[in-house]
Structures are given as structure tokens and as C-alpha cells.
Amino acid sequence: GDSVTQMEGPVTLSEEAFLTINCTYTATGYPSLFWYVQYPGEGLQLLLKATKADDKGSNKGFEATYRKETTSFHLEKGSVQVSDSAVYFCALSDMFTGSGYALNFGKGTSLLVTP
Amino acid sequence: EAQVTQNPRYLITVTGKKLTVTCSQNMNHEYMSWYRQDPGLGLRQIYYSMNVEVTDKGDVPEGYKVSRKEKRNFPLILESPSPNQTSLYFCASTPGIGGGGIYEQYFGPGTRLTVT
Numbered sequence: 210g211d212s213v214t215q216m217e218g219p220v221t222l223s224e225e226a227f228l229t230i231n232c233t234y235t236a237t238g239y240p241s242l243f244w245y246v247q248y249p250g251e252g253l254q255l256l257l258k259a260t261k262a263d264d265k266g267s268n269k270g271f272e273a274t275y276r277k278e279t280t281s282f283h284l285e286k287g288s289v290q291v292s293d294s295a296v297y298f299c300a301l302s303d304m305f306t307g308s309g310y311a312l313n314f315g316k317g318t319s320l321l322v323t324p
Numbered sequence: 325e326a327q328v329t330q331n332p333r334y335l336i337t338v339t340g341k342k343l344t345v346t347c348s349q350n351m352n353h354e355y356m357s358w359y360r361q362d363p364g365l366g367l368r369q370i371y372y373s374m375n376v377e378v379t380d381k382g383d384v385p386e387g388y389k390v391s392r393k394e395k396r397n398f399p400l401i402l403e404s405p406s407p408n409q410t411s412l413y414f415c416a417s418t419p420g421i422g423g424g425g426i427y428e429q430y431f432g433p434g435t436r437l438t439v440t
Contacts, residue, residue, distance in 0.1 A: 241426040252414060253367075253431040260426065298366065302426045310355050310418055310426050311382060316366040 211236045215299045215315035222289055222322050230284040230318045232273075232299035240301040242266075242275050242282040243312070247296045256284075256297070289322045296320070326351045330415050330432035337405055338440055345400045345435050347415030355418045356398040357429070360384065360411040367414065373398055405439040412436050 215232040222228060234240065244256040244266070257266030262277035271286045282299060299315040328349045337343055349356065357372035359382075369382030373392040387409055389401040398417075402409060413436075416429040 243428060245431075252433045255428040255430075258428055302429075310420060310429070311357065311369045311372060312359075312367070312416075312429055314366040314368075316364060 211238075211240065211301060211303050211313045213299050213301055213313050213315040215297075215318055217316070218296075218319040220318060220320045222320070224291055224322055224324055225288045226322075228284070228286040228289045228293075228320070230297055230299075230320070232282045232284065232315060234280050234282065234299075234301050234313075236280075236301055236303050238303040240303040242273070243300045243302070244271070244273055244282070244284050245298045245300060245314075247298065247317075249295070253298065289320075291322045291324055294320055294322045326430070328415055328417055328430050328432035330413075330435050332435060333433060334436050336438045336440065339406055340404050343402050343405060343437075345402075345413060345415075345437070347398045347400065347432060348396050349398075349415075349417040349430070350396065351417060351419070351430065352395065353417035353419050353430075354395070355420050356392070357382065357416050358388070358390065358398070358400050359414045359416065361414065361434075362411050370400070370413075405437075407439050410437060410439050 241260045243258045245253040246256045257268040259266045259275035265274045273284045296317045298317045300312040331346045354375045358370040359367040361367045368384045371390040373379045415432040418429040
């Protein structure tokens with residue numbers, strides 16, 4: 210079945226450092242890919258998405274490119290801020306699976322940015 | 325404001341006492357679902373609904389029930405809660421497919437349930 214693997218955390222960075230969180234997936238159909246962010250004590254918010262190969266999603270300085278050849282959707286940001294401290298989830302949704310539009314989530318990567 | 329609401333936000337209960345967590349969305353979305361979030365396991369889907377009166381099991385449905393009598397509401401029912409259902413629960417909704425791919429899901433704020 211479909212699955213998502215993302216790097217385990219926690220990841221600790223200094224402010225203004227470069228961020229990469231790796232995400233790879235397996236899917237039988239044509240998935241859409243997402244990054245969600247969960248700030249402490251809050252629900253999940255969509256950070257960015259890509260619906261087909263070579264699409265680049267971007268938002269708030271974060272970027273991720275849908276790479277079908279490597280089945281990857283790595284999250285990057287050039288200069289992180291303390292306010293980026295959160296848990297980041299990579300997820301896919303495949304319209305051809307039996308569970309409708311279910312999101313398959315990775316286990317999450319906790320990011321801590323220190324001043 | 326477009327949103328998904330859940331109630332209650334926090335709940336402490338005892339084993340075997342039936343409870344219902346409500347979920348409502350005001351975006352006229354057809355698809356709704358419930359997830360539970362556990363440390364080290366990420367989020368896993370419990371049940372989903374493609375439309376009114378259409379529900380189906382997700383990955384971890386044991387011990388849960390749902391109903392979808394109206395488009396906007398999708399309550400999660402625990403008939404006889406047990407301690408292993410202590411978790412953080414999220415309701416989500418989506419319009420489904422559009423623009424060549426799947427729309428994102430919109431999540432509620434979460435319900436933290438503790439079963440003693």
C-alpha cells in the first residue's frame with residue numbers, strides 16, 4: 210500500500226540556518242503530495258502541496274518539489290526562524306486507493322530553531 | 325470564516341462510558357474523516373465519509389463508530405472507551421478532486437481524549 214517515510218527528528222537548528230526535511234513515498238497511483246505543519250498545541254495546517262510530477266509547492270519561504278523519478282518531496286527553507294519551530298508532516302493522497310482521499314502521513318519531524 | 329470545528333477540545337473519561345466527539349464543517353465539503361495522532365505513529369485514519377449516509381473504515385476503526393446524517397456533521401462515537409483510545413483526535417474535510425489533483429484537507433483544532 211501507499212506509504213510515506215520522513216526523516217526522524219528532532220532537528221535542532223540555529224536561526225537563519227538552512228533547513229531540509231527529507232520525505233520519500235511509495236504509491237501505486239498518482240498521488241498528490243502535501244506538507245502540513247503543527248505548531249505546539251494546535252491542529253494541522255497545510256503548508257504547501259503539489260499535485261503532479263515536477264510541481265513545486267511554496268509558502269512562507271518553504272519549498273518542496275514533487276520528484277517522481279526519486280519518489281521524493283523534500284521540504285526546504287533557506288533561512289529558518291524561531292517561529293518555524295513545529296512538527297512537520299509529509300503526506301500523500303491518492304485518488305485511486307480504496308480509502309477515498311485519505312491522507313497517508315509520515316510520522317512527523319520535530320523542528321526546534323534556537324536564537 | 326471557513327472552518328472545521330470539534331467539541332469538546334479536551335475530555336477525560338472513564339473506561340466504558342460512552343462518549344461522542346462532534347465535528348462540523350461550514351464549507352459544504354462532501355468528504356470528511358477522522359484521524360488519531362499518537363506519539364511515534366503520526367496520524368492514522370479511523371473512519372471516513374464520501375457523502376451523506378456513506379461511511380467506511382479507515383486504518384484503525386476498531387472501537388469507533390461514526391454517522392453522517394447531514395453533510396456538515398460527522399460525529400465520532402466511542403461506545404465503550406478503553407485506555408488505548410487515549411489520543412489526540414482530528415476531524416478533517418475536503419471537497420475532493422480538482423485542478424488535476426486532490427484538494428488539501430482542512431483540519432479541526434483537535435480533541436485530546438484521556439480514558440482512565
